Amino acid sequence: MRGDARLLLVDKHLVERLLVADDVIAAVREAFELHGRRQGRVFPVVREKLSTGGVFGIKTGDVGSQGLLGFKAAGFWPANRSVGGEAHQATVLLFDPATGRPLCVIDGNAITTARTAAAGAIGLSLLSREDSVAATVFGTGNQARAQLEFALRARPALTRVHYVSSDRLPRPEFEAGFAERIELLCAADANAAVNQSDLIITATTGAGPLFEAGALRAGTHLNCVGADTRGKRELPGGVVDAARIFADDLDQARQLGELQWLPQTPAVEIGDLLTGEVPWRRSPGDITVFDMTGLALQDLTVARLIHRKAMEQGLGTAVAWPW
Template structure:
């Protein structure tokens, strides 16, 4: 049996310096294009609730022409907060499709955070009004922070940011993180904050609708980040019926995304927009929604980029892995 094979292991601290925003954005864009062109496959999703109170899932897929194969095992364990840990946990593994041999094991937490942030940035770039001056964000956690960071970098016209918390109280740490970017104000009235905003970002655990449908005024763009499991919800009933809806994967939108709450509506995959298979010219009065459920190809293209960067810079730990 071959005995000279190695498995590359990239821990969280080793991963984070390699996740340059431009590289991640390019990798995520490629993932959506591969999906649109059907060059990348997304395998059936596993998403199950556990007796421990956690949710465990597996997202897997491949790009046969690029010899890219792998999965991300991830989920959400809310009790971790009480242990001083991160509720979101993820691990990515890449394989050699010719032999099945594992080639790379990667801490997936930072991958999940940055690839989801990059997807949100692509949604804003393609769908939001470039002159958007006000933004409302629900949530102040890790994902909310990266979504807002990239939104402010992408849309310099934004001058006012309102945020809402589940507790209804201000988050001093969140405000301090964005103090240099301008005015970040805590809001209590969700409907009023939405009405006064050009962009709405929802980045919460998604247990119920966060605002009323009639609070969304014409011209608004919404990045819906949190709904990625059966039973989750962030957007109100009736909103998708009057919006132009985009998603990363049509089937996932209808099964685990915001589409699970609707019998039927038109939805466009954002990859089709990036490839030009679908044309969309925003009108002033259009309401647009990007329902972000997260697809395996995002994790795989980012993981492949990390594998390349690690090889170039000598990062990671290599373990003897005979097969």
């Protein structure tokens, strides 16, 4: 009954507990396939700078055949760090598409981190060389750690990883999670690290080019995460126009991602590779780029996963929400 309706609240600690890597990868893969088959809709993205110094955005969409509807409100508030808070903030809201009634409010920070890292793993599985043994990771924050964690799942042959911090100094807290599994090296010279790597992961704030184009060697694959807003970039000039480009969503990448700098560059959506719509075979010398701006459908399929698990296990906080 309308008067007995409840709204489920799922906080960050419960989200982190319910996120399982294989389940997240499967949910993100489904999102890409839905997008590739045009069975899920992605609505125009809101992404605007605020007078407070933050950036606020909304990503939303639906899958009509699955009764899936919702949005993620998220952004970046760098001043949060000065008070011990996380700069990235995100909240996901799922709705009943038949009535518009809200079903579940979910903390979106962990979802964003995990679904982006899962997308990166899918990109590596599809686009990078299976014999990749060395990587360079730009960034040492939550997303960089998650990207590397999922990269090790996608490419288990990786044995050596260079990481590039903002000041080129070691980050013991970053190294702690990987030191027993791989050779982890703090790179003082970004170009030298890139030149020794088969994979490049860029997970920074997108403040500008991170290395020189000439440092890339043939056969390298790049997962690019940080360019997700107008004006952001991580790649130097000369990379996008020389590489084979793939994106989660072409329109979005041309507005917000690395493709915003050369929007006429030919590119293919990852969903079209997964569905077989576009055949793909890597040539040994190909340089490939996955331009990752983040797809609303990724947030929704992972949020639905969390919602289902919480309901099945009787977890979360249900509050009265009569309508």
